[in-house]
Amino acid sequence: MIKNIPVPGIEEYEKGFWEAALESKLVVQHCHDCDQPRFPPRPMCPQCHCLEYTWNQVSGEGEIWSFVVPRPPLLPVFEEISPYAVGLVSIKEYPLIRMIGRLKFNNEQNEDNFEEIIIGSEVQVSFQKISEEICLPYWVMG
Ligand SMILES: [Zn+2]
Structure with missing residues (x-):
């Protein structure tokens, strides 16, 4: 029986989102190369396949x-x-x-x-x- 709110496992590429949330900040992942925003966080840009990313607060x-x-x-x-x-x-x-x-x-x-x-x-x-x-x-x- 699941008694508590099921929580996600936090993958490396999601840490920026959850660390910001702990500080009551909402951030969106952006591709490092083409700056395309994406959600939910993913390890690779679906547009240019870049593996690096940044986090922008909204x-x-x-x-x-x-x-x-x-x-x-x-x-x-x-x-x-x-x-x-x-x-x-x-x-x-x-x-x-x-x-x-x-x-x-x-x-x-x-x-x-x-x-x-x-x-x-x-x-x-x-x-x-x-x-x-x-x-x-x-x-x-x-
Ligand atoms: Zn990209």
């Missing part, structure tokens, strides 16, 4: 591209917090890059008002520390 602003409210059956750790919304968010600086994360209202009283979630709404990233190595990005609606 504002953490984005907009809701899509979302879902997961329904049971869920893992116990998610069952405890259900219902909740998960968003697919376009990053402001790179709209073709979309990141998944929990969607939260900035006002706790609206926590279950999923009909108020509007595609295209602006969101701001925040981070939840779930282990010594992992801070999970999530998205706060205005």
Whole structure:
């Protein structure tokens, strides 16, 4: 039985993302040679096959591209917090890059008002520390 939030194993080429997240910073991997941004992090540029990369911090602003409210059956750790919304968010600086994360209202009283979630709404990233190595990005609606 999986009781905690399943966390990813962190590969070498992903470390920059997770290290920045520990400092509450959102970064996007860029190719060292052609500067193409990519997400999720990968070891090789899909455009020019360069194996070197850099990390550029972004504002953490984005907009809701899509979302879902997961329904049971869920893992116990998610069952405890259900219902909740998960968003697919376009990053402001790179709209073709979309990141998944929990969607939260900035006002706790609206926590279950999923009909108020509007595609295209602006969101701001925040981070939840779930282990010594992992801070999970999530998205706060205005
Ligand atoms: Zn490249």
